Amino acid sequence: MNSYNHSNYPNELVREVFGDLSIDKRRFNSSGLKNAGVPSFVAEWLIDKIIQGNGELGIADIEKVNNFVRKAFPRKDDRHVLNFKLTQGEVLKIIALMQVRVRLENKGDRIPEPVASIPSLNIEECRIGVDLVERYENLLRQGLWGKISLSMQSDGIVEVIDFDPFQCSEINLTEYAKARSQFTTEQWRDLMFCSMGFNPEISAYSTTAKNWVLARLLPLVESNYHIMELAPKGTGKSFIFENISNKVALISGGKVTPARLFINGKNKEIGLLGRHDVVVLDEVQSLTFENPDEIIGPLKNYLASGRYNRSGFADISSDCSLVMLANIELDEQLRPRNEFNLLQDLPKFFSETALLDRFAGILPGWEIPKFKTEAIATQVGLKTDFFGEALLALRRDNRFASYVSQHTSFDKNTTIRDQQAIQRSASGFLKILYPHLELTPIDYQRDCLEPAIRLRQIVRDQLYHLDDEFKQNGKIIYAEVK
Incomplete structure (x- = not known):
């Protein structure tokens, strides 16, 4: 069950097949940028831009990268310093996330202009040309990271005069599938694992444990895919x-409000579920849910239908996946202390069966080893920005759902929700491990269907013990390859 020897990880094959879309993961880990709060999908792009090569960065390289970051990445308390420089006629060039909104007004005959915001500086309204917005349409969605050039115009308004994004925007899934065909399944699994930032060559991660880590990618490759992960602290x-x-x-700590999740009734701003592809509620056991009744009703509706409404607004449709992460305690055998009620330490409404039944699965994080220093990737993996965009692009490919439908049969007592959940999970595993759709029925059963059943079975186990209504169909879910 242990991963294979160091010499078998296909570093050179990854470089040969993916070229500039791959990177030695030691470069980010040695750069110190993680401590500077720079996410991997930004940092890896920067490092490759500033200092090309392989292996860990040397002292001079680290200093060069961090000097660049200090100058280019503004802090929140830099706002007034930067504003002063703008008033003195300087053109500022910074690297940050930028978002664009168009506020439609009911009065007046002027067509509203787009407005840019830079959250890291608490800058809410910058003028931005329509040509830039048309060129980079994702600015209107979740926003884009890139190099932003700002200047103050003669009327005193700050304007975005140029923008150079550095996130992958277009993914060729045909080429991605061709790339997959050059790797064995074991090699590809380890490439995915490494690209997530994990070291596939340490013995602590069995094939099963690797698959559960990869299961964290299911909400990215499947739209409207909702899952919980319950695990002890420190599994990453x-x-x-x-x-x-x-x-x-990612929401970690603090209050979760209906306005933040759904829609703000005051300014009509769409909430997180309507703007992102994945919303993650971390440390769920310690989050504070403001007005739980106002959250749970719309949330149950959304989990079931992909639509929600609030405060009298029309229904909002979204393909956003919802992930719940929570810590649980284990016993001496490293099993959950209460396997029959895994949710006992979470806010009470999580044990409401009507809500729980709408999740595709519960990921058994207690079967994933603790994330230690030696578990950090040291191989050549995919650049995180490319990796993330490739996973998200797979959401739009319906061939995987068709494959699952054609190759899976269920026992007559399996509920519709059970079937749909298992099919969605199996489709997601297919996308992650077999994006070229070249596999045998045995491959499908082992790598896709069986873990998909397990994810849903853990949900079924909880429902079975929480509500007698769920006992009529039996406890065990039966599905097989056809």
Whole structure:
């Protein structure tokens, strides 16, 4: 069950097949940029731009990279310094996330102009040309990271005069599938694992444990895919979500309000579920849910239908996936202390069966080893920005769902929700491990269907013990390859 020897990881093959889309993962880990709060999908691009090569960065390289970051990455308390420089006629060039909004007004005959915001500086309104917005349409969605050039115009308004994004925007899934065909399944699994930031060559991660780590990618490759992960502290639950893409929103600590999740009734701003591809609620056991009744109703509706409404607004549709991450305690055998009620330490409404039944699965994070220093990737993996965009692009490919439908049969007592959940999970594993769709029925059963059943079975186990209504169909879910 241990991963194979160091000499078998295909570093040179990864470089040969993916070229500039690959990177030695030691470069980011040695750069110190993680401590500077720069996510991987930004940092790896920067490092490759500033200092090309392989292996860990030397002292001079680290200093060069960090000097660049100090100058180019503004801090929140730099706002007034930068504003002063703008008033003195300087053109500022910074690297940050920029978003664009168009506020439609009911009065007046002027067509509203787009307005740019830079969250890291608390700058809410910058003028931006329509040509830039048309060129980079994702500015209107989750926003884009890039090099922003700012200047103050004669009327005293700050304007974005240029923007150079450095995130992958277009992914060729045909070429991605061709690339997959040059790797064995074991090699590809380890490439995915490494690209997530994990070291596939240490013995602590069995094939099963690797598959559960890869299961964290299911909400990225499947739209409207909702899952919980329950695990002890220190397994790296939130790491991939913090670093893979700005299309993933992570809420960790603080209050979760209806306005933040759904829609703000005051300014009509769409909430996180309507703007992102994945929303992650981290440390769920310690989050404060403001007005739970106002959250749970719309949330149950959204999990079931992909639509929600609030405060009298029309229904809002979204393909955003929702992820819940929570810490649980284990016993001496490293099993959950209460396997029959895994949710007992979470806010009470999580044990409401109508809500729980709407999740595709519960990921058994207790079967994933603790994330230690030696677990950090040291091989050549895919650049995180490319990796994240490739995963998200797979959401739009319906061939995988068709494959699952044609190759899976269920027992007559399996509920519709069970079937749909298993099919969605199996489709997601297909996209992650077999994006070229070249596999045998045995491959499908082992790598896709069986883990998909396990994810849903853990949900079924909880429902079975929480509500007698769920006992009529039995406890065990039966599905097989046809």
